[in-house]
Structure formats: structure tokens, C-alpha cells
Amino acid sequence: MKEFEVTIAERLERVVTVQAETRADAEEMVSDAWNKEEYVLTADDFQGAEFTADEGRELPPPNLSVLLVQPEKYPQRVEMPNTLEALQKAVGGMIEAVYPYKDKVALIGNDEGKLNGMPLNRALRDDKGEIYDVMSGDFLVVGLGEGDFASLSPDLMDKYEAVFHQPQMFVLLGDTMLVRNIPDRMVQEKAAAPQAEAPEPERN
Secondary structure, three states: OEEOOEEEEEEEOOOOOOOOOOHHHHHHHHHHHHHOOOOOOOHHHEEEEEEEEOOOEEOOOOOEEEEEEOOOOOOEEEEEOOOHHHHHHHHOOOEEEEOOOOOOEEEEEEOOOOOOOOOEEEEEEOOOOOEEEEEEOOEEEEEEOOOOEEOOOHHHHHHHHHHOOOOEEEEEEOOEEEEEEOOHHHHHHHHHOOOOOOOOOOOO
8 A cells, every 4th residue: 555645737728819029029918917917817717637646655554453362361452563574473483374264364373383382272173163273372363355464353353252262271191182271260360470570691
């Protein structure tokens, strides 16, 4: 999207007849008369208009209103720039988009989240309620526009906040992955606990 400044140039034109010895004399006579306001052009003399735009300036893309889902936390509604850099920062690396729902939404996560050992976050289930994948690390729920990501509508924001509302814990027993909702008390206690400060680097 660009921003342009467009110049509108209207042209008024009237032909007047004068008698003079030369062309230069005729032009001077009419110029003097025009300066003395003997000729005042009005809307009746309108002959057209020209519209000229400058080169334009790129506008920053509009912000996205999306849902940020983090492990062991309730989803958060956030505003963020609609740029690749902002999306990568939100998920901590290269992005991967998946489209598990019929709604016009996408889940954007870290492309190498599982390989990098990011904590498991939320389970994805099929139509039968069976788990077929697990999102790891922070991920975003975003809307889909015409060929690009878009803000979630209020209805979709409410719907997917409910879908991913409860944080989950995961336990691997042999080949079976057990998924349990984390009780609200534990989620709230963790959110209220003071965050440990990173130790200061040693100085020589």
C-alpha cells in the first residue's frame, strides 16, 4: 500500500479578439486588460482538468489483531505489525503456517519448534477428537485475507480464544501421549509468581 499526493490542475480558457499591428502587441494588449481585470474567467470558461500523482511512498502495513498462545498461559489478544520480521519475532524463529480448520484462520508457529526442543503447547485434534499433532513453543492464531494474513474478526477471536483457552500439560507414556488441562489454580499461581531475574554477567 502506498500514499500518493495528486495535483489537480484545472484549465480555464477564453478566446478574445483584438486588433493590433503584431502578434506580440495583441498578446500585450490582452495581458494588460487581464491584469486590469477586464477579462475575468469563470466556470463558463472551464476546459478540463489534469490529475498528476507523485511517485508515492510505501505505507507501513496495517497492524494485525491476533491471538498469541503460549505454553502454560491463557491466550492473549495482541496487536502486531503485519510483517515477516514481526511474525518471526513472535514465534522465535522461522515461521510455519498450518490450516487445520475450516474457518479462514491459520496457526503460525516456529518451523523448527519441536527440533529445537521448544515446550509443547496445545494439542490439535481431528473431527473425531483424536490428537494428530501438537503445537510447540509460542504460536499465533491469525485470520486469512486476500493472499495474506489478516486480523481475526471479533467472532473468530472469541471462538479461538475458547478453543485454546486452557493451557495443557503433556506426558509421554511409551508410544502414548497423554494430554491434561492445567488447572486454573496452577496457571494463575504461575502467572502471579515473580519472574526470576537473569544473573548479571561476571566482571573481571
